[in-house]
Amino acid sequence: MRCEVVAVGTELLLGQIVDTNSSWIGEQLALAGIDSHFQTKVGDNLDRMTAAFEQALDRSDAVIVCGGLGPTPDDITRDAIAAVMGAELRRDDAVAERIRAMFYRRDRQMPANNLQQADVPVGARVMDVQPGTAPGLICPVRRAGADKVIYAVPGVPWEMQRMVGECVLPDLQARAGPRQVIRSRTLRTWGHSESGLAELLAPEMRRLDATGEATIAFLASGMEGLKVRITAKAPDDAAAAAVLSAVESRARAVIGEAVFGADDDTMESVVLALLRSAGLTLGLAESVTGGLIAARLTEVPGASDVLRGAVVPYDRPLKTRVLGAPDVNAVSSEMALAMAAGAGRVLGADVGLSTTGAAGPDSHEGAEPGTVWIGLHLDGAGEATRVRFNMARTMVRQLGTITALNLLRTRLLARAG
């Protein structure tokens, strides 16, 4: 069973709205074990919509059309489906009554053009679930010598999601017969490049290519690190879970400590949890990252039990005045060490973490743009590490942020033994 998604709306092509509906539907289809090979966006134009629907039907068994079911003149999904079916539109009195009642319950007058939403192609069925004024449609189509189907759902996300979940997916699964489930697990990593990860995982990927039991994909996500996604297809949940867990073990074995978490873990949630279980508090001194590390950590609810606070001594004399750092080059290991120790002392924290560097575009205190020194003060000892990112200012600051948090993570892991 193959199903495509066609999102309708000129505003999608113009970039005025990002098409999150197709992504959501794609995820649901994958979880239901239904293959989906193409997604298309098309504007509010009858000929182009008709062409897009027909092409999707030629390639697949089913098409979910999202959007264009509203009451305004540019809402012509009904017309395009009727054209593809070779059927007429006919007003459905029961649907018209349902829409009228909906306005009545909201104490609102129904604009006359809302009744166009009750027009249904002859041969199509109206979905039982109708959260808004737009009815969803199940439209059988004979195409390329086979019985196929178009589902029409509105573009309003919460209406669409209920209809897809309660009507479209069950109908698709009934048509597909016994099915497979698709489940995935994402390993979150920091420390290897994308190509480095691919090299480490090459033997496992070759093995999976041969067995077909799972796939591995990579995704670079800036400050969120590099993601390794394992996806398994199996007859049921238990079988999929077994495959995922076996592949995950093998992947972790070769990637090693660069795996900082899985699925919804973030670098900041992992670091906070490690600090918490070690009974340690954290203080930050951020210069080149300018508050980004603090902003990330405080995004996690409950961070205050571990994070004491931060100082951003952006003006150089403050490094001395507030943090007690010596009057040395601001982009140096000495400064990073002194800032980390100062953060711990001034903020009353067990651990001090610092950044100082040159974010760019210009060099700073003799350091080339992209240079970041990270200082860590832990258990009475200090260490400083230099990294260099040959990138734009925003990326230097973001990658400096995750690299600093990752240094703290690896040291806490080593300390826990």
Add this chain to the structure above:
Amino acid sequence: MRCEVVAVGTELLLGQIVDTNSSWIGEQLALAGIDSHFQTKVGDNLDRMTAAFEQALDRSDAVIVCGGLGPTPDDITRDAIAAVMGAELRRDDAVAERIRAMFYRRDRQMPANNLQQADVPVGARVMDVQPGTAPGLICPVRRAGADKVIYAVPGVPWEMQRMVGECVLPDLQARAGPRQVIRSRTLRTWGHSESGLAELLAPEMRRLDATGEATIAFLASGMEGLKVRITAKAPDDAAAAAVLSAVESRARAVIGEAVFGADDDTMESVVLALLRSAGLTLGLAESVTGGLIAARLTEVPGASDVLRGAVVPYDRPLKTRVLGAPDVNAVSSEMALAMAAGAGRVLGADVGLSTTGAAGPDSHEGAEPGTVWIGLHLDGAGEATRVRFNMARTMVRQLGTITALNLLRTRLLARAG
């Protein structure tokens, strides 16, 4: 000139990533006056990619392919384009050298598979702009009896955006020849709701509906504020500029001081410029925003001449210990005032700006989630303002950030007279 967008990546179909790249490209094409009727997403599969590219070429003059240029085995956009061109892939030594140098500058070893990124279809040209390791490609194709073109750009947004802006759009416009220009101007605002703005601008929008000389659209952008986009279509730049400037004046007249800038202005760049021209320095004390204000301001190159620094006293006793605030309720006007005054004093700044509140999901010190107090210390006097956002934690922190910066902005404007 018609141009389609094809986004490549199985992760897009599976809904693991939302395809924001196509939306961004669609917006740029619209602004450049280039029609775009379809956007397609296709997985990492050679046959399906080839089919998607060929179909897009059949319908349009140009195709922008986004993604699949990385170094891993599933990055096969190069192969699919070569297949469509009927050309071979050949390693480009200059590109290989460029990639090697990039790793060298980052002090990192280049994994061998990165070299596959230097494979170029014979007849294609490598783009001059190459922000990352993936080179962009300009690939001429003879199709349906006409000379057409495929542009290949990476899926990493910041790399893609530079290549599209600096290479693809100019190339497309050169091919399109004389045309109408579409120009737009974005007013950046904070202080009115989207429907409030629509009401204020309703008369002007009705006038524009009648004349057709321009359109006005609204876009809510979180911490970036609410954008009002004016778009004019005219025979040439001068005519478009005249329309934009007339509509802008009328829009500014009704929106008033809530317009904080235009186009590339950001709230942080505007606030830094106002401080600079007033000869004032700034110190921050952030609790509920946890470093976000500092992170925003330090994102602007050269912020250090105005921004002294920040203290994030996340642990309550630090508000007293570091900033000298009295022992009062942490979410109160007294605390906001004391933090602002303390920030000015401790950080040696002329102006102190503070935030304290309950970001949620739980209430904090008796304050409901979503409560944000903003304190401002300026010219020896203090003021505190309370706002409430009935939203999730992330939005509370983001909207608190822009609201605090906006308070400072309006006071600096009033002070400048």
